[in-house]
Amino acid sequence: MTTQPLPKPLYEDRAFLRHFWHPVCTLDELESAHPSGRGPMAVTLLGQRLVIAKLNGKIVAMDDRCAHRFAALSKGTVVDDTIRCNYHGWRYDSSGKTVHIPACPELPIPRKAATTAHECVLKYDLVWVRLDSTWDCTEIPYFSDWDTPGMRNVVVPSYVWSTAAERRWENFTDLSHFAFVHPGTLYDPAYDRPPIPAVDRVDGELRFAIAPPPEMIDKLPENAPMGTFTYRCTMPFSINLKLQLYKDSSAFTLWTTSCPIDETHCRNFLIISRAEKADDPDHVHIAFQKVVLQEDQPIIESQFPAEISAEEVSLPTDKVSNQYRKWLRELSVAAAAGKEAFARALTTSVKDESVKA
Structure with missing residues (x-):
């Protein structure tokens, strides 16, 4: 049985899209994701699973994966301005670093105990994420009337x-x-x-x-x-x-x-x-x-x-x-x-x- 080949795509490499800002949810959607109004909330951008939450009064985005056993942080809970993984209780701050491990609090936290945080801002009541900020040559898209009186x-x-x-x-x-x-x-x-x-x-x-x-x-x-x-x-x-x-x-x-x-x-x-x-x-x-x-x-x-x-x-x-x-x-x-x-x-x-x- 032969399979009909798919037509050639417009471009093969989509990695350039990681340099742009993309909205991942509305502010209302984030605030409705959990009774606390702070998340966490799971989203996906360019095939990458992310967790969105409000910590220390700021909305943050990080990879949706606990460093311990790779459980989804979006299944966790916001506790004292950290995201707690609800598998083993590991807690992450807004930078993605692990700040508490309940099973062995007396031991140093391993350097690899972290998840990647991404640039994240709120504009037009939308949560925007940029996966790759190394070039820093893109801006939030233009909106003519968001701040226009009347x-x-x-x-x-x-x-x-x-x-x-x-x-x-x-x-x-x-x-x-x-x-x-x-x-x-x-x-x-x-x-x-x-x-x-x-x-x-x-x-x-x-x-x-x-x-x-x-x-x-x-x-x-x-x-x-x-x-x-x-x-x-x-x-x-x-x-x-x-x-x-x-x-x-x-x-x-x-x-x-x-x-x-x-x-x-x-x-x-x-x-x-x-x-x-x-x-x-x-x-x-x-x-x-x-x-x-x-x-x-x-x-x-x-x-x-x-x-x-x-x-x-x-x-x-x-x-x-x-x-x-x-x-x-x-x-x-x-x-x-x-x-x-x-x-x-x-x-x-x-x-x-x-x-x-």
């Missing part, structure tokens, strides 16, 4: 899809799928020929903008966000989509990012930011986005393999994803050459002159 931010509970994070990014920025996946929800199917925008690289971001036909608004639900679309997409998986709504010219931003759990699964985060208005409840906007996601999910999870393939057929109308894939490949190759090459590939700006005003 804007209301709603952090939506995260959700997991059985697909690569790259696929989810392309889904959110795909300008050709609206008429077919979201007819009558986000788009009028009569407008099935997508625009081809100028796509620029600026300071680690892909930037582009489109203006859907304003007349579509009459054929869409009242709460469908329709207006001019301005995208600022921080590599590798974050998207800041800022709209100026056609119906009242107010600001509305959808901010999303995907955490690469592994090659075939991603945890996705969404924040809805909109101008404060009277009689404009959060649940209406959350419910609408849920409908959109339910339309997208079965299509995206049907893509096989889950990883992007270099053998897929592309068109000029796939310009956004084509440019995205090109940049991902460049980053993967540059990372193999070292820090300077990687930083240069990430931060060098490239102006798209192919589309004339």
